[in-house]
Amino acid sequence: MSTMNTPSRRAASTGRHPLARFALAFLVALAACGGEEPPAEGDGAEAAPLVLASTDIATVATGEIQAGVQITGTLEPAQRVDVKAQVGGTIGSVRYEEGQAVGRGAVMATVTAEGVRSQAAATRAGVGSARAGVGTARAGVTSAEAGVASAQAGVEAAQAQLALARERAASAQLLYDEGAMSRLDYQSAQAQVEAAQAQLASARAGLTSAQGQVTASRGQVTAAEGQVASAQSQATSAGEQAARTVVRSPLSGAVSARTVELGEAVNPGQTLYTVVSTGALELRGQVGVEEVRRIRVGDPVEFRVDGYPGQTFRGAVSRIDPTADPASRQVGVYLRMPNPSGLVGGLFATGTIVSETVADALLVPESAVRTRQTEDGEAASVYVIRDGVIRQQPVGIVQRDLSRGVVAIQGEIAADERVIVAPTTDTVDGARVRLPGATAQARTTTPADRRERE
Template sequence: MKIETLPLAQAQPTTRPRRWKKPVAALLIVLLAGGGWAYMQKSKAGAAPAKTAQAGNEKGEPKVDVYELSKADVAQVEARELRVNLPLSGSLAPVDQATVKSKVSGVVLETSVQEGMNVAAGQVIARLDAADQRARVAQQQAAYDEAAARLSLAKKNNANSQALLKQNYISQNSYDTTQNSVELAQASLNAAKAQLDLARIALADTVIRAPMAGVVSKRHVQAGEKLAPDMPAFTIVNLRQLTLDAQVPASEVPRIKVGQEVRFKVDGFAQRDFAGKVARISPTAEAGSRSMVVYVAVDNSDAALRGGMFAKGSITTDKSAASPLVPLSALRTDKGQQVVYKIEGNKVLAQPVTVGMRNEDEGMAQVTSGLAQGASVIVAKLDGVKPGSKVRVGVAPVAAATIPAKG
């Protein structure tokens, strides 16, 4: 039996199951999970203070070393007069106004002025046909001359009678008759002179003159029209002095006194303030509105205002001396005492003040003591800003340090 030896096959590595890989992989997974958990715990630990700080912002105010205030939160005390006003309104009317009427009848020959023209006192503004008046003057002049001649004759007869009486050629009765004739002739002469004067006045009245200086507001006649006595010819107004007829509630009249200052505005003069003074107060109230009329004298030397304009303003019923003024919003009450939060050296101080007159419309109050001109006070109601707090003014507010206003 032949035994053959087969060639040895190439050596193959013995394959054994690698049981160690699974534990290693598991260990790596555990290590990675542990590292991740530790990282997450560390991150949570770092975020916890931030969350706590955020919760602190939500639950309460953070502690701020310096509060930054805007300029609108602070006001500077100024010293001036404080006025308490009573509103009023009404229309303007000229104090001097005249309607020129004809005194005689006649046809208008000419008119020399028109509406809006200035006239001087005594200026000729119209002429009437004077033919009738001239004829009457001539007639009365003749009557006067006749009466004068009769008086002259009566005086001569009286002189002759007096000479005859002295020689006893006539009786006393005859002399008295001639004396009486003189007196009658004198009376006739006086009557004739009066009629002559009237005729001359009528002749002069055919020339119509302005009775005062002013502005022609209305021309009632034209050339060629006939005027009768007492017919209006022109209306003239003097605009240098006006009266504001203003109505105020009757309940407010006790506050009004003659001489009080009045300031008002007129449509068309938005940038200009006009002034006047209370001149008179009506003694009775209007039946419908239960208001009373207050007459305000207005000086209009520049003739800017016109009659009939509507004015709206106020009467100064009370006025203080020049004193420091603070906004009403700056006043606070601390332990039953009025104080303001004053900024001094970038620090808030509770400054006690004594308040006098108040003006609710203007929102200001007079400070009689405790505060001087130029001081800075806080006008905004800010949470957290208390006496002793440090502040900085004039910087744009920062969210973390800005104190929110109440309300």
């Protein structure tokens, strides 16, 4: 029965086909007139997958990361000196321009200061005059000493004359007592003794006077020598002042600025040049009081410098401020880097003060990590793609390397898994994705497209 009825139903159905199509069109029109809306997208249908570009995903890598405190800032020359005028005057010459290398002690400029130079010449003449005075005083000493010698000889002659007169007077006394000498001759002998005594006294007075003259002459020598010392001091001071008219570089390096022109009038203390030494560069930064406890002078530092991708420069912590900033509670730390490569100052750099090295760490791009604050602190997660579905995976942060733009993470995630580099509002847990290389049936906006429009 069923076999025989089937063809008849099939024929009847075929015969009613135009009418059925008409009825269907009528119903559709009726529904449109009645204000009924078509079924909403997704009702009874699966949502279209999110199409990802190759730039939207990254593979979890394993590698080494330096654990420590990171400081970012500008590399500046470790030595920087403002070369200033030390005397007032007019610039007589300038010998260096910006960017030129300069050696220590090299003459960079001269200052014309006539008053200073004439004063130096006058003091040098004063030294010569004072020295001539010393010569004159010493000649006086020599003359006085000769007078002392002559007076000493006179004293000795007077003493001999007195001794002879006394012997004659003694003989005269004997003869006079025996009546063999007249009274007149006896008195003459006594008078010769008195005359010899007077002559000795006079010779001794002359000797004392000559000795006093020597003392006075020696005092004149001392005074003259003092005048020489004073004149030499004045000459030295004037010479130093004259030497300051020649401006020299205090260190070897390069001229970073010149602020004076030929013929310009300058005052003492006015900056003429700025000289820097780029043999070593220094990065100054600040760290919190909690982190500074982990840092010691001499700790190794790895630098990564903008404009030198893939290159690592090494240095050390040179000094640490002894006090924290009372407002920010930050402590200044200075990192120094030898510069044999001749890097210029002013480059932006990141210095990592290495406290330990984490090997075989799971590394993801920094932009792939999403953080939020919770009651227990900061919570981090990444969006990982598993079996074509996005899963929000909580992770822990081990270390950040801002210079490389990577973060070491830990948790239920494995190497070679794929994560979304920069999640957007479309990136939600459970969303399906289509990865690069898959055949797309329809045009779908990718996260990269959305970021470009934003």
